[in-house]
Every structure is written in C-alpha cells, then in structure tokens.
Amino acid sequence: MSTPDRTPSRPSLSVVIPMYQELDNVEPMLERVHQGLADYGAPWELICVDDGSRDGTGERLRACAERRGGHVRVIRLRRNFGQTAAMQAGFESARGELIATLDGDLQNDPADIPRMVDALLERDLDLLQGWRRRRQDALVMRKIPSRIANKLIGKVTGVALHDYGCSLKVYRAEVIQEVALLGEMHRFIPVWVAGVTAPQRIGEIEVGHQARQFGTSKYGISRTFRVLVDLLSAFFFLRFGARPGHFFGLIGIAFGVIGGLLMTNLLWVKFWLGEDIGGRPLLIVAILMLLASVQLLTTGVLAEMLTRTFFASGDRTHFRIRWSSPAETAAWKEPEA
Incomplete structure (x- = not known):
C-alpha cells in the first residue's frame, strides 16, 4: 500500500x-x-x-x-x-x-x-x-x-x-x-x-x-x-557474437595445421622415398583440409566485417508495428490513496 x-x-x-x-x-x-x-x-x-x-x-x-x-x-x-x-x-x-x-x-x-x-x-x-x-x-x-x-x-x-x-x-x-x-x-x-x-x-x-x-x-x-x-x-x-572471426579462425587454423602436416608427409613420401602419391586418398584429404582452412579463415574475416557493420548501425528492429496506443496519452495506474 x-x-x-x-x-x-x-x-x-x-x-x-x-x-x-x-x-x-x-x-x-x-x-x-x-x-x-x-x-x-x-x-x-x-x-x-x-x-x-x-x-x-x-x-x-x-x-x-x-x-x-x-x-x-x-x-x-x-x-x-x-x-x-x-x-x-x-x-x-x-x-x-x-x-x-x-x-x-x-x-x-x-x-x-x-x-x-x-x-x-x-x-x-x-x-x-x-x-x-x-x-x-x-x-x-x-x-x-x-x-x-x-x-x-x-x-x-x-x-x-x-x-x-x-x-x-x-x-x-x-x-x-x-x-x-x-x-x-x-x-x-x-x-x-x-x-x-x-x-x-x-x-x-x-x-x-x-x-x-x-x-x-x-x-x-x-x-x-x-x-x-x-x-x-x-x-x-x-x-x-562480438568476435566471430575467432570462431571461424580457430577451426580454420586447426584444419590448416592438419592439412599442412598431411601434405608435408606426402611430400616426404614423394621426394624422399620416391613413391607415387597421386592415387592416395590421403592426398585428397590433405587438399580438402587446406581448402577448408582457407574458406573458414575468409569466412571469419567477412563475419568480422559484418559484425562491425551491425554494431555501427543503430537500427536493430526486426518487426513492424501496425498500431500502438498513443504514447502522449499513456498514463500510469496510480496507487490508491
């Protein structure tokens, strides 16, 4: 009361x-x-x-x-x-x-x-x-x-x-x-x-x-x-949310490291042991890893740019109002005396 x-x-x-x-x-x-x-x-x-x-x-x-x-x-x-x-x-x-x-x-x-x-x-x-x-x-x-x-x-x-x-x-x-x-x-x-x-x-x-x-x-x-x-x-x-480049970047770097290690191993097999690597499935995996790494890192950069643009813009409204009670006539429900 x-x-x-x-x-x-x-x-x-x-x-x-x-x-x-x-x-x-x-x-x-x-x-x-x-x-x-x-x-x-x-x-x-x-x-x-x-x-x-x-x-x-x-x-x-x-x-x-x-x-x-x-x-x-x-x-x-x-x-x-x-x-x-x-x-x-x-x-x-x-x-x-x-x-x-x-x-x-x-x-x-x-x-x-x-x-x-x-x-x-x-x-x-x-x-x-x-x-x-x-x-x-x-x-x-x-x-x-x-x-x-x-x-x-x-x-x-x-x-x-x-x-x-x-x-x-x-x-x-x-x-x-x-x-x-x-x-x-x-x-x-x-x-x-x-x-x-x-x-x-x-x-x-x-x-x-x-x-x-x-x-x-x-x-x-x-x-x-x-x-x-x-x-x-x-x-x-x-x-x-404020640093999406870190999310995509971490995954991209991990894929890049794995792909790089696989490719290094294949190059050692090719040039040191003299074996053919053209038909090895591991070569395809290594290439896919490196491509995925580049794509994820690029996505991270683009996400960072979009995030900065989003926070720089003030309009976050995602709905539209058809009708609303006029704010200038709105009143409070006052407590009873």
Missing part, C-alpha cells in the same frame, strides 16, 4: 503480455492483472502486444483498453512475427523501472508479480525467473520436452535454472532493454541477460501455474528440436 505522502513503496512497473490468437483470454487476463496488482502500491502500466492475431484478439484488446484507461496500452504488429519480436516490442515501449512479462493464456498468475518484485529487490537481482515447479501441462507434450530443454541449456550455457520456458519474469528495465532479442530467442532470455550482467544477479523463484482454460497451446514436442538449433545459435553468439 502507498504511504500517506503517496511515496511509492516499490519501483514503477511495466507488465508486458504478448498475445496471439487468444481472443477468449483477453478480458479474463486483464481482469486477473488488475486484481493481482490492485495493492502494488506504485505506478504501473500494462502493455499488451498483439502478435498479428487473426481471430479478433487485437480488436478486443483495444476495446478493453479504452474501458480500463490509459494505463492499458495496446501494440499491434503488422503480422505474426513471433513471441520474441512481440516481447521486444513491449520492452521498447515500457516506461517502468521494472518490467514483468507473462503469457496471455492465463496459465501464469499475475498475483505472483508483487511477490517477485519484492524478492528481486531484496536479493538485489537484475532478473528473477519464475519456476513452475508444479506444472499443469501434459507430461509428454509439454513437461518432458521442457525438462530436456532446460537441462541442455544449463549444460551448454552455464546458466543453470530449473525452468527457462516460464514467461513469468521480472527484470530491471535498464538491463533487459540492453538485450536485442532475435528469432525465437525468448527461451534464452536469462542467457542473453547473462551477457550484459553477472550470472549471480539472475535468480529464480517458485510461482503458481494453472491449466489452460481457453484456446490451444502454440507449442508441442516439436519445440525440442527447435531448441537444439537455437541452443547452438545462443552458444555461438554468447561466446563469439
């Missing part, structure tokens, strides 16, 4: 909810968010991002926002760019000192947000990840793929969390707004955050989880295979 002089007891908060084909969940979700943050005690806003829905989700969001007030803001993307792009659009529009995210399917409980904010501040973290310890999902279609993905991500990246897939998170705005999310990298947000802050400032906390009431899930067991591909990308960008 706010103090008598209306000094907020918590930082200002932006709640970002990406939604896609969630028509029946719009009104219950907005109601749950307002109930969960009724006693937040500081200004807050709700940013709903319609990711190109075709079932009327965007129109219903706009209608609900008009009834609720200026603190409910709606962003509509021109087409379905994916959950990662929708979250990025919300992050870029957020004005709060803290940003909370959750799914729009009513499986996350917005009432957990104030508790997570308090825990983040008390533990002095930059990111607090929700942990759905008691998931209300199908075992084969959701739980098993999620457990496999969580273990793989933790092993490869070194950022060990129980539940990477939980969308219920609380961030410090200045940290998450430094992270540029691309592709389907929302699953790896803690990993990307670890690239701009210390891993020790990333924590997790148990949160509630409920079975989906309306609509259908957009994910299934096929997500596990996409996670494997995304995991390779995450590993590359975390370790070599």
